[in-house]
Amino acid sequence: MTRDAEPGKKRQRRKDARPQEILDAAMVLWAERGFAATRLDDVAKAAGIAKGTVYLYYASKEALFEAAIQDRLVSVMREHQGLSQSFEGSSAELLTLFLNTVYARLLKTDAVTLLKVLIGEGHHFPDLVKLYREVAIETGMAAIGFIVKRAQARGELRDGMSDLDARLIIAPAIMAAIWQSVFAGEDAMDTDAFMNDHIHLIRQGLLKPDAL
Amino acid sequence: MTRDAEPGKKRQRRKDARPQEILDAAMVLWAERGFAATRLDDVAKAAGIAKGTVYLYYASKEALFEAAIQDRLVSVMREHQGLSQSFEGSSAELLTLFLNTVYARLLKTDAVTLLKVLIGEGHHFPDLVKLYREVAIETGMAAIGFIVKRAQARGELRDGMSDLDARLIIAPAIMAAIWQSVFAGEDAMDTDAFMNDHIHLIRQGLLKPDAL
DNA sequence: CAATTTAATGACCCATCGGTCATTAGTCAA
């Protein structure tokens, strides 16, 4: 797991690289075992350092998780917002593009890990739940809200759908990501087919027939 | 938390009632704290007994969780299946009835607790994940599959929707239940409105316009 | 009212793990 270890030396002083390496190692283990069940000692081993070293960079296990939220979500969520604002085209196309991007992010990165941990163990860390909500959820909901408003402005939205709960639109994507990580292996789903069904269903339900 | 305690006596011999009481106490604490973070000692206290007594009825913490799956899901899932089979009426009505029932079960009972625990900590207990899948998921998927087939037989299904992934239909309900339990309080959602939007969206996307 | 059975107890054992800190060693300036 050590990265650029020059084999000759026992101790390596690499102050700049450590934080990110610790964080990456932690994410892998959290995904496998959950938060409480992952020992700081194992995170350290996976990052190629001793446990004490972790505490040079993060004040506590909880602080490490907070750093992970910042590291994994902040930049990605900003991108998401940008995507819709610069788009020119029909709502059907925008919805497709947006959901494709969401699925890619959720299924191909380790973003779900954070969500999984918060679902199962968030009760002990109200501050982290709050942070996650602010960083990920509010931004995400705003992005969807923008798409819906845009569709209405363009006259492509079905009547009575204007203040539909934004969570309804991404729920299947979130569930699919969680599903994959919980039932992976013994009940894997065809995520591409699922995504296409999802997009189709949303377009059908949300947009006027002549906007499809 | 003790139930029928006759106050005079220190020890109560109530062999029959213990298992269920232990289980109920455990479910409450698991919902609050998760599985790993809930001490058997606290479960025992909440059930009004000593820790050792728990081990008279359940071989281990894991066995207790398995018993919870059996207790909470088996009978309920059987009911779900029955519901659709005896129904006479349009698919629009059946879908509405079915989803109403699902939301009631997920939001008004402690069924989500089990799912939450499995999402966050299931990796340590592959046997429990498997059991959950068999007991809850396969039955649930079959129930939805039945509804879709029935709609098609009645000519009420949109073209190309016949082998839509059943998970897509209940995903928002599951997400809503989890959402409530994770973000309860600081970001509570209007679950009734959400459910109605959900039903509306599904009917719109799944059924032919003239079947609405 | 013994004698027997067994539900219930809780002190105890021991492995685990988050966090600390005195010690070690890599780096660099003078």
Next chain:
DNA sequence: TTGACTAATGACCGATGGGTCATTAAATTG
């Protein structure tokens, strides 16, 4: 080369919690 600085170490501490078992006492039987 040496001294100062500080990144890195890992033995250790203290708390925690799953699981055990010798002991206690409630019920039951004759």
